[in-house]
Amino acid sequence: MIASNTQKTLLTAGKQLLVLTALLSSVADAVEFEFSAKASVEHRYFFKAADYDPQLNHGQLSAMIEPELYWSWNNGADSVVFSPFYRLDNQDDNREHGDIRELAYVHAADDWEIRLGIRKEFWGVTEFQHLVDVINQTDGVEDFDGEDKLGQQMINLSLVNDWGIVDVFLLPGFRERTFSSENGRLQGPLVVDKNNVNYQSSAGQQHLDVALRWSHSLGDFDVGTYWFHGTNREPILTPVVEGSTVTLQQYYNQMDQLGVDVQATLGDWLWKFESIYRNTNYESFVASQVGFEYSFIGVFDSNYDLGLLSEYAWDSRGVVDLSTVNFGESSSVLQNDIFFGARLAFNDMQSSEVLIGLGSDLAHSATSFLLEASRRFGDSVKLSIDVRLLQSAEALDSAYTIRNDDHAQLALEWYF
Amino acid sequence: MLNKKTLLMALSAVGILLTSQAATAVTDAEQQGLAISIEAKKRDLGWGDSTADMQMLLRNKHGQASSREIKIKSLEVAADGDKSLTIFNKPRDVKGTAFLSFSHPVAADDQWLFLPALKRVKRISSRNKSGPFMGSEFAFEDLSSFEVEKYRYKYLSDEEVNGLLSFKVEQYPVDENSGYTKRIVWLDKQEYRIQKVDFYDRKNSLLKTLSFTHYKQYLGQYWRADVQSMVNHQNGKSTELKWSNYQFKTGLKDSDFNRNSLKRAR
Numbered sequence: 001m002i003a004s005n006t007q008k009t010l011l012t013a014g015k016q017l018l019v020l021t022a023l024l025s026s027v028a029d030a031v032e033f034e035f036s037a038k039a040s041v042e043h044r045y046f047f048k049a050a051d052y053d054p055q056l057n058h059g060q061l062s063a064m065i066e067p068e069l070y071w072s073w074n075n076g077a078d079s080v081v082f083s084p085f086y087r088l089d090n091q092d093d094n095r096e097h098g099d100i101r102e103l104a105y106v107h108a109a110d111d112w113e114i115r116l117g118i119r120k121e122f123w124g125v126t127e128f129q130h131l132v133d134v135i136n137q138t139d140g141v142e143d144f145d146g147e148d149k150l151g152q153q154m155i156n157l158s159l160v161n162d163w164g165i166v167d168v169f170l171l172p173g174f175r176e177r178t179f180s181s182e183n184g185r186l187q188g189p190l191v192v193d194k195n196n197v198n199y200q201s202s203a204g205q206q207h208l209d210v211a212l213r214w215s216h217s218l219g220d221f222d223v224g225t226y227w228f229h230g231t232n233r234e235p236i237l238t239p240v241v242e243g244s245t246v247t248l249q250q251y252y253n254q255m256d257q258l259g260v261d262v263q264a265t266l267g268d269w270l271w272k273f274e275s276i277y278r279n280t281n282y283e284s285f286v287a288s289q290v291g292f293e294y295s296f297i298g299v300f301d302s303n304y305d306l307g308l309l310s311e312y313a314w315d316s317r318g319v320v321d322l323s324t325v326n327f328g329e330s331s332s333v334l335q336n337d338i339f340f341g342a343r344l345a346f347n348d349m350q351s352s353e354v355l356i357g358l359g360s361d362l363a364h365s366a367t368s369f370l371l372e373a374s375r376r377f378g379d380s381v382k383l384s385i386d387v388r389l390l391q392s393a394e395a396l397d398s399a400y401t402i403r404n405d406d407h408a409q410l411a412l413e414w415y416f
Numbered sequence: 417m418l419n420k421k422t423l424l425m426a427l428s429a430v431g432i433l434l435t436s437q438a439a440t441a442v443t444d445a446e447q448q449g450l451a452i453s454i455e456a457k458k459r460d461l462g463w464g465d466s467t468a469d470m471q472m473l474l475r476n477k478h479g480q481a482s483s484r485e486i487k488i489k490s491l492e493v494a495a496d497g498d499k500s501l502t503i504f505n506k507p508r509d510v511k512g513t514a515f516l517s518f519s520h521p522v523a524a525d526d527q528w529l530f531l532p533a534l535k536r537v538k539r540i541s542s543r544n545k546s547g548p549f550m551g552s553e554f555a556f557e558d559l560s561s562f563e564v565e566k567y568r569y570k571y572l573s574d575e576e577v578n579g580l581l582s583f584k585v586e587q588y589p590v591d592e593n594s595g596y597t598k599r600i601v602w603l604d605k606q607e608y609r610i611q612k613v614d615f616y617d618r619k620n621s622l623l624k625t626l627s628f629t630h631y632k633q634y635l636g637q638y639w640r641a642d643v644q645s646m647v648n649h650q651n652g653k654s655t656e657l658k659w660s661n662y663q664f665k666t667g668l669k670d671s672d673f674n675r676n677s678l679k680r681a682r
Contacts, residue, residue: 120535415508
């Protein structure tokens with residue numbers, strides 16, 4: 001009898017515990033929270049001393065943290081993401097900077113989605129240049145490749161149709177590009193003045209930019225096209241004399257840009273094409289990037305995959321002599337350039353990977369070489385090594401001023 | 417046209433006459449092998465959609481281990497291959513990476529990868545069937561949905577595996593990009609569940625063995641193994657897949673498998 005009473009009590013307690021657990025889990029189901037973060041320490045080493053005073057000579061030490069907080073409810077239909085970012089740098093005051101990469105609310109329904117807040121949006125298919133990618137400003141101090149972007153305020157309505165996805169963007173609030181301070185390398189003798197910024201639009205940074213994009217997958221083809229109207233993300237830099245110093249003034253004009261990107265995925269081949277037509281008050285031009293990627297699976301009788309890439313860049317502006325250029329006319333860095341790349345993936349437990357790339361200007365003697373290698377150690381540490389070599393023989397070439405900025409970069413990354 | 421047809425028929429009649437009983441037996445074995453696979457597929461039709469969590473444990477021959485965590489959402493598509501969304505959680509450096517696949521029985525699958533660092537959606541080549549999945553001993557093709565059209569078959573014998581009397585069937589991949597010349601598959605006669613698979617490499621030597629254990633039945637019909645163990649006989653490495661939180665008919669729709677859902681997949 002006593003035993004059965006105890007059993008009863010235990011049963012009741014058990015039942016209560018079950019109810020409590022169910023309640024707790026339903027609350028937990030209501031809002032799901034996830035935290036993750038990336039932190040890294042990196043050291044850059046320039047092989048040659050600086051050409052221009054007071055640029056740093058050899059070593060540049062830096063640390064970065066980027067946490068991500070994510071809440072979702074309604075079975076994932078509603079979510080909020082917050083991703084702040086901060087970098088410390090022991091040489092370049094401008095590179096020591098923070099940003100909100102993302103702070104956005106997303107609501108997803110069956111055939112539409114609304115995204116509000118600060119976000120990143122990438123468009124494009126090619127690897128060596130991201131011509132059509134236009135929504136986010138480049139975080140120029142982050143890295144040399146221009147792939148790091150600043151968060152952009154936006155209202156984005158995305159409509160899913162049988163005939164493709166239509167995205168409407170309203171972009172209030174313009175972000176100015178980040179540039180190195182006078183101590184930073186990978187720039188010429190003139191430093192961009194972050195406090196001397198002019199806009200064509202009287203609304204300045206408050207100009208409301210708009211974009212409309214359609215993208216679709218048609219069998220083996222992935223196609224996208226868009227129209228963008230608003231502030232040009234690329235500033236025109238003009239030397240201004242102030243007393244004894246010369247700095248570069250930033251001028252952001254208004255532009256209309258049409259863009260198209262196509263990728264054909266045909267067996268082992270990826271064929272890629274990107275093109276833009278840009279029209280400003282001062283000029284209009286067309287630029288294209290076209291290329292392919294081919295994969296060899298299991299090379300050398302191993303598990304390694306080898307991808308070979310080649311791309312060609314063309315720009316209707318051609319070679320621009322910056323010393324004789326009219327105000328408002330921009331220069332193109334990649335007007336007749338060819339690129340080759342090889343990516344070797346070891347497909348091992350540590351996801352080891354090596355990428356080498358070679359870029360060459362066919363119009364004048366300028367070549368760049370890059371090597372990127374990375375490997376994971378344990379479950380949450382990754383080590384990467386980047387080497388970049390730059391060669392340029394003609395003063396006209398935009399890479400000429402940074403021809404002595406060859407460097408290697410070692411980064412240790414932690415993931416939480 | 418008519419002449420050609422007649423000629424062909426005559427030729428095949430001669431062929432049948434010439435190849436005696438052995439040939440007929442082979443045909444029977446092929447027929448039976450195919451019938452077994454059709455029945456296995458038939459028993460697994462109608463599950464609608466599913467979600468599940470997967471943990472991968474990679475071990476090398478020195479005993480070093482590494483783990484991966486993945487979430488998979490799948491949608492059954494009538495008269496075509498399934499759609500699936502794979503979300504990577506571990507290792508941490510690939511967290512947020514997501515993979516969308518529209519599989520097709522014979523034609524090449526359509527596949528997209530979402531790279532969270534750049535917020536980039538990249539269409540990728542689906543030719544890579546034989547390559548390792550996330551550094552594991554599972555190739556991409558080992559994890560794709562089973563479609564009858566992907567193989568030619570030959571029934572070999574009945575054999576006991578995992579204490580269950582099973583059909584032993586040889587399967588020859590139709591796709592020339594497969595990393596295998598053949599698979600030998602054991603399906604138990606009671607429920608037509610795969611118990612074991614031997615994989616033979618392009619040189620036709622035994623490469624790997626996959627064992628399915630801890631089967632559970634869902635919705636009173638669909639069997640899923642909680643544990644899949646792959647052992648590579650040639651390099652001494654192994655990978656164990658542990659499945660959990662299987663849920664069926666969760667209400668997933670076509671709209672949960674497009675570029676937009678790929679970008680926000682968690």
